Amino acid sequence: MKKLLFSIIAMILFIPIQSRAENFTIRGDMGSTIRYELREQITAGTGIQKLILSFVTPQSFQSPTYQQSVRDVDLRFTPEPQEKKKTIDKRGNEITTATWTKPPDAIDVRLGFNTSSITKLETIHTDAPFPPGKFDENLKYYLKATEQVQVDHPQIQELAARLTKGAKTQFDAVQQTISWVVDHVHYVTPPVRYDALYALESGKGNCQNYSHLSAALLRAVGIPVRIVNGVTLNQPYDIAWQKGVLTFKMGQGRHSWIEVWFPDLDWVPFDPQNTQLFVSNRFVRIEIGIDNLETKNDGMLRWYQSKNSAAQPSLQETITADFLKDNVSMKGERQTYGPKNFLLTPNVKAEFKQIAVKPPPPPPLIPEDVKKELVYDTPFIFGNLAFPEGVDFAFSRTTAASGKDQFEMTKNFMVETAEYVTTNATQYAQVVVLRKPVLLKRVGLALHNFGGEGWLWVDVFEDDNGKPGKPLCTSNMVTLDQLSLKPGYRWQDFDFSRENLKLMPGSYWIALGFTGSPIVNWFYTYGKPVGPTHGTRYKNVFQENWSGALNYEFNYRVSGLTVK
Numbered sequence: 001m002k003k004l005l006f007s008i009i010a011m012i013l014f015i016p017i018q019s020r021a022e023n024f025t026i027r028g029d030m031g032s033t034i035r036y037e038l039r040e041q042i043t044a045g046t047g048i049q050k051l052i053l054s055f056v057t058p059q060s061f062q063s064p065t066y067q068q069s070v071r072d073v074d075l076r077f078t079p080e081p082q083e084k085k086k087t088i089d090k091r092g093n094e095i096t097t098a099t100w101t102k103p104p105d106a107i108d109v110r111l112g113f114n115t116s117s118i119t120k121l122e123t124i125h126t127d128a129p130f131p132p133g134k135f136d137e138n139l140k141y142y143l144k145a146t147e148q149v150q151v152d153h154p155q156i157q158e159l160a161a162r163l164t165k166g167a168k169t170q171f172d173a174v175q176q177t178i179s180w181v182v183d184h185v186h187y188v189t190p191p192v193r194y195d196a197l198y199a200l201e202s203g204k205g206n207c208q209n210y211s212h213l214s215a216a217l218l219r220a221v222g223i224p225v226r227i228v229n230g231v232t233l234n235q236p237y238d239i240a241w242q243k244g245v246l247t248f249k250m251g252q253g254r255h256s257w258i259e260v261w262f263p264d265l266d267w268v269p270f271d272p273q274n275t276q277l278f279v280s281n282r283f284v285r286i287e288i289g290i291d292n293l294e295t296k297n298d299g300m301l302r303w304y305q306s307k308n309s310a311a312q313p314s315l316q317e318t319i320t321a322d323f324l325k326d327n328v329s330m331k332g333e334r335q336t337y338g339p340k341n342f343l344l345t346p347n348v349k350a351e352f353k354q355i356a357v358k359p360p361p362p363p364p365l366i367p368e369d370v371k372k373e374l375v376y377d378t379p380f381i382f383g384n385l386a387f388p389e390g391v392d393f394a395f396s397r398t399t400a401a402s403g404k405d406q407f408e409m410t411k412n413f414m415v416e417t418a419e420y421v422t423t424n425a426t427q428y429a430q431v432v433v434l435r436k437p438v439l440l441k442r443v444g445l446a447l448h449n450f451g452g453e454g455w456l457w458v459d460v461f462e463d464d465n466g467k468p469g470k471p472l473c474t475s476n477m478v479t480l481d482q483l484s485l486k487p488g489y490r491w492q493d494f495d496f497s498r499e500n501l502k503l504m505p506g507s508y509w510i511a512l513g514f515t516g517s518p519i520v521n522w523f524y525t526y527g528k529p530v531g532p533t534h535g536t537r538y539k540n541v542f543q544e545n546w547s548g549a550l551n552y553e554f555n556y557r558v559s560g561l562t563v564k
Contacts, residue, residue, distance in 0.1 A: 022533045023179075023338020023355075024246075025347045026239060028330035029120040030281045034233070035322045037112040040299065040315060044103040047309030051103040053081075055111055056287045056298035057094040058230075063259075065278035065346060066119050066269050068285055073113040079104055091226075093287050095297050103303075117281035121330070121346040124277060128170035128262045128350075132222050139261055141290065142224035148195040148212045148291040151219045155200060160220035170223060172352035174260060177217045178276045179339040179355055185210055187273065187526040188386045189414060194292060206413050207256040207526075208292045210272040214258055215291070224261035228269065229295040230286040231255060232415070233321045237280060239344075241332040244547035247538070248274075248344075250282060250526075252319055253393075253415035256292055257283070273526055274342045274551065284321075301409040302402065315409060316394050342533055342551050366437070366504055376439040376502070376561040383432070383557035384530045387446050387523050388414060392487035417552065418448065418489070418521035422456075422514045428522065429461070429468045429511035429546060430554040431535030439561040440501045443475060443510055444491040446523040446555035449483035454516020456480065458494040463507035466534055467546040472508070473499045480518045489523045491557065509537070510556060524552040 044051055060069045077084075081098035088094050100107070135143075145151035163180055164173040184203055191205045192198065196216035199209035215225040232250035239246040257279060259267040269279045289295035301315055332344070337354035393416040402408045421428045443458045458475040461468035475494035483492055512522065528535065536550040 022340060022342050023335040024239070024241065024332040024342070024344050025335060026121050026330055026332045026344050027347065028328075029118065030237060030328045030330065031118045031325070032116070032281050032323055032327070033325040034115050034117055034284075035112070035324060036115060036231075036284060037110060037320050038299070039318045039320075040109040042107040042109070042301065043314045044105060044107070044303075045311030045313055047306045047311035048103045048303050048313060049306055050304040051100045051107070051313065052097060052302040053077075053107070053109065054095055054097045054297045054300045055109070057096065058113065058115075058284060058286045059092070059094065061285050063268050064124060064265050065121060066281065066283070067117075068281075069116040071114050073111075075111045076109070078108040089297075091288050091294075093289075093297065115284065117284070119278060119281040121278060123347045123349055124265070125349045126169070126171050126262055126264055128264050130164065130167045130170045130173045130221075132170060132263070135224060135261075139224045142226045142261065143219045143222065144290060145216075145219075146291045146293070148208075148293055149216045149219065150195065150197045151216050153197055153216075156196065156216045157220050159200070160217040163217065164221050166353070169351045170262060171348055171350040173221060173223065174218065174270075175276060175345070175352055176355065178214060178270060178272055179343060181210060181214050181217070181272050182274065182341045182343050183339040185213065186529040188529075189388055190412075207273060208413060211256045211258050212291060214270070214272040218260065226259050226267070226288050227291050227295055228257050228259055228285055228288050229254070229292065229298065229411075230257070231284040231319060233282045233284065235282055235321070235323055235326065237282065237328045237330065239330045239332040241334060244549065246332060246549050246551065248280065248551045249419075251415035251417035252321070254411050254413045255283070255415070256295075256413060259288070275344045277346055277348065278344075296410045299411040302407065304406055307405060309405075312399060312407070313409070314395060315397055317397075317411075318394070340533070341528055371437075371502075371504070374437055374502075374563050376437070376563060378562050378564050379559075380436070380438055380562040381557060381559045382434070382438075383444070384525055384553050384555045385557055386529070387489060387525065387555045389446075389490060390486070390488040394487070417526065418523045419554075420519070421512050421522045422452075422454075422518045422520045425540060426538055427511060427541055428554070429509045429537045430556055431463070431531050431537075432508045432510055432556070432558055433531050433535070434503055434505050434508065434558075436505060436562045438503045438558065440496045440499065440503055440558065441560035442493045442495055442497070442558075444493045444557040444559070445512060446489045447483060447492045448489045448521045448523070449480060449485055450519040450521065451485070452480060452517045452519040454480050454514055454518040456483075456492075456494075456518060456520065457513045459511045459513055460496075460501070461509040461511065463509060466532075467537060468509040468511065473501050474513070480516070480520075483520070489521070489555075496560075507535075510558075523555045524550075525555060526552055528553050
């Protein structure tokens with residue numbers, strides 16, 4: 001019995017998390033009229049001698065899949081600066097610089113504009129060959145290596161050559177590369193570094209890392225890529241597919257993506273986190289450059305201060321967007337090839353190699369007589385654990401010295417990605433895939449309490465073909481006043497110790513329940529760093545079928561005891 005028990009546990013330790021190809025070809029269009037406003041409030045400390053703010057005016061842009069038409073741009077400063085000038089840099093960015101030689105105690109800035117934003121996905125035809133031919137001088141700039149895009153590093157060179165080996169079209173080279181990035185980089189914020197090599201070596205990063213790594217790999221094989229900085233809006237959109245609805249949503253805040261040059265298509269946007277050949281019209285394109293050290297002018301704050309002064313200005317940034325019109329009609333078809341993680345693409349007519357994904361074997365069942373012999377004596381913790389705990393997203397910028405008594409505060413990409421999960425109409429559930437037997441003690445959720453009153457709890461469900469099924473048990477109830485009201489997200493544990501619930505290897509679902517009128521957000525991570533792609537579900541409270549799937553993964557932790 002002991003030998004059999006050891007063999008089964010050894011098999012469990014090496015069970016791969018279930019995964020299948022998640023390449024979706026998308027057809028349809030999205031058309032919106034948006035009123036956008038950026039507001040920055042600066043408080044200057046004592047000892048500040050000179051203060052400089054810069055902003056980039058977004059331009060109209062058109063590509064085969066995405067276009068934005070910007071109008072009615074209005075940039076206002078209160079009070080007015082002593083000096084204000086406009087320049088256009090070498091990349092075509094229109095920059096407004098405002099300078100206060102005698103900074104006031106407080107400065108208020110508002111940048112507003114209207115935009116008609118369209119994403120239209122039809123069949124794309126491209127015959128661009130690979131390796132690519134010669135380029136104009138202005139395109140060669142976007143083949144260069146930089147501090148953040150290490151094109152000439154041996155590891156980058158070797159991987160880029162391996163990924164594109166045998167490709168005859170540029171699209172084939174690009175889709176092989178982007179698919180690899182989607183599957184091998186997990187989203188974290190903030191990362192230790194933002195460059196391509198860090199993302200390659202660590203397998204993690206934020207949107208800057210995704211952009212820099214994708215740019216480095218593609219530039220290494222001669223494909224021009226430029227970095228785009230802009231803003232994503234948190235207006236969700238649905239894609240209908242064979243088994244229900246896929247809902248895609250980004251956090252509202254700063255974002256970095258790329259544009260790839262095709263000789264027969266011109267510049268085409270890609271978001272290396274989960275889309276190729278397009279971005280949704282929830283993206284606002286603002287600034288372009290060779291990397292994120294160059295595309296730093298929008299919202300940059302610089303200042304000079306008196307010697308030995310400890311003063312530092314504070315900056316609060318708020319982004320709002322009103323969708324005056326919003327028409328979305330998108331349909332997706334799941335393919336049998338592609339990456340394990342979500343990758344959306346239009347239908348493309350080009351020669352390319354389909355990336356095959358082998359389905360993993362099912363997890364083994366533990367016989368009933370073996371279950372009785374299991375001894376739960378080893379601490380266990382598992383989940384989507386990485387998130388910026390306790391961060392006040394309204395004041396999340398960092399300061400760097402740029403010279404003697406000179407400092408700068410540039411925009412960052414710390415985006416609050418969270419879902420309001422205590423509505424009266426929608427329920428949310430997150431899958432937990434266990435590879436070891438677990439005696440459940442606690443389930444923790446990354447929550448932010450915004451007020452209200454009531455009770456919270458967590459339900460655990462069996463898995464029913466990739467959706468929550470039969471309920472297993474319920475945690476203790478937690479009153480809302482037990483949650484902190486401080487800014488930021490923190491772990492809130494829900495106790496299951498009285499249940500003596502022993503979970504065998506497999507999939508289970510956790511869902512937040514509530515009563516009363518709590519206002520609580522649950523933090524999520526872009527992509528699926530831990531679980532399967534369809535492992536985040538939602539439904540209307542009056543429905544039984546959890547037909548809605550989300551493109552992100554809630555942050556959770558499951559703790560208890562397991563076997564040695």
